[in-house]
Structures are given as structure tokens and as C-alpha cells.
Amino acid sequence: MSNDTRGLRPNREQRWTIIQSMLERKPLVLISELATIFGVSTETARRDIDAMADADLVERTYGGATSMRTGREPAFSQRASLLMEERKRMAAMAARRVRDNDVLMVDSSATCVHLAERLALERHNLQIITNSFAVASALAYNSTFRIIMASGFYQATEGANYGSETTEFLRRFHADWCFSSCGALAPEGPTEVDSDVAAVKRVMFSHTRKVILLADHSKFRRPRLEVVGPLTEIDELITDQPPPAHLQQSLLAAGVKVLVAPSP
Numbered sequence: 001m002s003n004d005t006r007g008l009r010p011n012r013e014q015r016w017t018i019i020q021s022m023l024e025r026k027p028l029v030l031i032s033e034l035a036t037i038f039g040v041s042t043e044t045a046r047r048d049i050d051a052m053a054d055a056d057l058v059e060r061t062y063g064g065a066t067s068m069r070t071g072r073e074p075a076f077s078q079r080a081s082l083l084m085e086e087r088k089r090m091a092a093m094a095a096r097r098v099r100d101n102d103v104l105m106v107d108s109s110a111t112c113v114h115l116a117e118r119l120a121l122e123r124h125n126l127q128i129i130t131n132s133f134a135v136a137s138a139l140a141y142n143s144t145f146r147i148i149m150a151s152g153f154y155q156a157t158e159g160a161n162y163g164s165e166t167t168e169f170l171r172r173f174h175a176d177w178c179f180s181s182c183g184a185l186a187p188e189g190p191t192e193v194d195s196d197v198a199a200v201k202r203v204m205f206s207h208t209r210k211v212i213l214l215a216d217h218s219k220f221r222r223p224r225l226e227v228v229g230p231l232t233e234i235d236e237l238i239t240d241q242p243p244p245a246h247l248q249q250s251l252l253a254a255g256v257k258v259l260v261a262p263s264p
Contacts, residue, residue, distance in 0.1 A: 009039050015048055020057065023067040030064040059217050086240035089261035091115040093238050094179060094214060101125045102176045105204040108132035108160035108197075109181035111214040120145070129173050131200055132160040150175070155196070162196035170203045176198050178208035183224040185215045185243075187250035189231050191224040201228045210235045217241040231256055 006194045010018065015038055022029050034045040052058045058065040091114035098104065100123055106112050108131055116138035119126060124144045130136055131150040139145050152166030180201050182190035190213060192198040205211050205228070213234045220243050231254035237243075238259045243251060251258055 016052055028064055028066050057166050061146045087111040087114050090214050090238050090240055091118050092259045093259060094212060095119055095122055098123055104132045105175040105178045105208050106135050107180045107201055107204060108158050111181050112179055113138055131166055134159050162200060167203045169246055173207040178204045178211045181214050182219060184221050184224040185219045188223060188227050189245060190228045192226055193224045194226055195226055198226045198228045205229055205233045212236045212238060214238050220244055220247055
């Protein structure tokens with residue numbers, strides 16, 4: 001059956017089949033998108049996703065669902081449109097850690113772009129090392145900043161440079177702060193679906209005085225393919241909701257300070 005129902009309203013079984021087919025071709029589907037495709041209410045589409053998640057057919061995420069496959073992640077452009085208000089609050093809290101004249105390492109993530117926008121408005125004379133073109137572009141609005149762009153192979157889905165040239169470049173620098181995110185945060189540590197992405201984070205973690213992980217509640221889920229490093233490598237977690245109990249216990253045992261960005 002085509003995803004374009006053209007006026008036909010599929011039953012629940014047919015909708016589930018179509019959703020699974022869509023997730024074979026792309027890693028993320030949105031509830032609003034499904035409601036339009038199927039000609040149903042957003043409440044019906046949400047109930048479908050909840051039921052499929054309970055049946056271990058998909059994994060819930062904010063506003064939709066992702067594939068249960070451990071090695072898949074939505075593209076940066078898809079992730080950037082989700083949880084924007086929550087991520088802005090997290091970015092505001094993270095920006096308060098930074099002082100004028102600090103040196104930062106910032107990786108490629110949607111929340112780090114919000115952080116870059118905030119820093120460009122509020123700080124002066126920062127030096128920022130990044131592999132992300134979106135982060136660099138947001139920072140460029142502040143003429144007092146020195147932005148150091150890591151070289152490497154451009155990965156279009158992330159809008160950033162990766163590979164051995166990127167990690168070798170990053171090893172030349174040391175910073176006061178590393179701001180990073182992850183595909184999923186588990187008791188084993190932050191995880192990613194892409195080895196090149198994980199490798200960049202490892203170098204940044206090891207070349208900074210303090211590591212701050214920005215991870216909203218949608219990241220409290222099953223681990224992705226590769227562990228970046230243990231929780232003990234993280235100094236602070238900034239999030240929008242308290243982590244679930246099992247993860248909270250692991251964070252506490254690892255000495256990670258958990259900070260929840262307040263709602264307006």
C-alpha cells in the first residue's frame with residue numbers, strides 16, 4: 001500500500017504496516033506527519049505510536065517514533081526541529097557556565113546550536129573549537145569570538161566534519177569546557193550510532209577541563225551502537241527532566257552533577 005492513502009482511511013493494522021515501512025526508509029516519523037498521511041487525528045496517531053512502542057515495534061521519541069534498530073539515528077535537520085523550547089532552556093543554563101575569554105570545544109548537536117546562539121549574544125572574546133558548521137555559523141555573529149573549525153570529511157547528515165583528520169586536528173588543542181550531546185544516554189555512558197561521531201566526542205572529552213553533556217529527556221532510552229565513554233568522564237548533565245531512577249543512580253555513582261533546566 002502506498003503511503004499516500006488518497007482519501008482512503010486505513011485501519012489500525014494497515015497504519016502500523018505503513019509506519020514500519022516508513023521507518024525502513026527513514027529513521028524518524030512524526031505524529032503530525034502520520035495524522036496527515038492517514039487522515040486521522042493527532043490523538044489517534046499518538047495512540048498508534050504508543051501501542052506500537054508497547055509492542056516493541058518502534059521506539060517513542062518526542063513528537064513521533066524512531067526505528068528500534070540500534071544503529072539508526074535521525075539526521076541533524078530532523079532532530080533540530082524537536083524539543084526546541086526545552087533545548088533553549090538547557091542552552092541558557094549551559095551558557096551561564098561560560099565566562100568571557102574561556103576556551104570551548106563544542107560538537108555537532110541541535111542543543112549545541114542553541115548554546116552557540118546564546119553565547120554569541122551574551123559573551124565576549126571566546127575561543128571555540130568545533131567540527132559543526134551550524135555551531136560555527138551561529139557563533140560568527142559575535143565578532144569578538146575566535147572560531148577554530150576542525151578539518152575532516154564533511155558528513156552531510158550531521159552538517160559537520162568527521163574522520164581521522166578531525167580527531168588528529170582536535171588533539172592539538174585543550175579547552176576549559178566541552179559541550180556535547182549524544183544519541184542516547186545509558187548507565188554505560190553516552191552512546192552514538194556512528195563511530196566517527198563517537199571518536200570526535202572522545203577526543204573532546206579528553207582535552208577539556210570540564211565536560212558538560214546536554215541531553216534532553218528523549219535521550220534517556222536504549223543505548224545506541226557505540227559507547228563514547230563511561231559516565232565518569234562527564235562532569236555535569238544538563239537536561240529538561242529528571243532522568244529515570246536507574247539512570248539517576250548510575251549518574252550519582254559516577255559523580256555526575258545533574259542539573260534540570262527550569263520551565264518558564
